[in-house]
Amino acid sequence: MKTNDNAKKFVLASLPGAEYLSSAVIRVVRVGYLQTTPESEVKILGYDELNEYFLTQKKKGLSSGREKSREPISKEVFEMLYPLTEGKRVHKKCYIFDQEKFKLRFDDFLDQTTLGKIQMLEVEGLEGEEYAFPKETWTEGIIDVTDDPKYLNQNLAK
Secondary structure, eight states, rough: OOEEEEEEEEEEESHHHHHHHHEEEEEEEEEEEEEEEEEEEEEEEEGGTTEEEEEEESSSSSEEEEEEEEEEEEEEHHHHHHGGGTEEEEEEEEEEOOOOOOEEEEEEEEETTBBBOOOEEEEEOOOOOOOOOOOSSGGGGOOTTTTTTGGGGHHHOO
């Protein structure tokens, strides 16, 4: 399945509180990078609690406008490939909200990244629009890192 990855990424000082996150769909994902270059990346994703596993390829650019394909793989294939990703992994808990026009995903990185322990927000579906953040504690000090390559998951992986 091919799609366009048109998202904005933000670094947060902290995640929203439990009262906000309690209505989210929660997913824990293990990501391992098999190959990364400035032009593309190939990675595997494992959602163990759902028994869902994928091989994903992304091409060109930063977060907005990248082409990506995502194909299902078996748990056995995932577990066979995962050791090859040592030193190039991300483990995170995702809080997902589908809103009318946007999809919000809060990422709480469970392990240290190359930038330490961080929390991020990804907003999909902007198509050139700006997202109006609610005036809440978690939005204070929010930083747009969409075009900063050090915040690409492949560069955060350890």
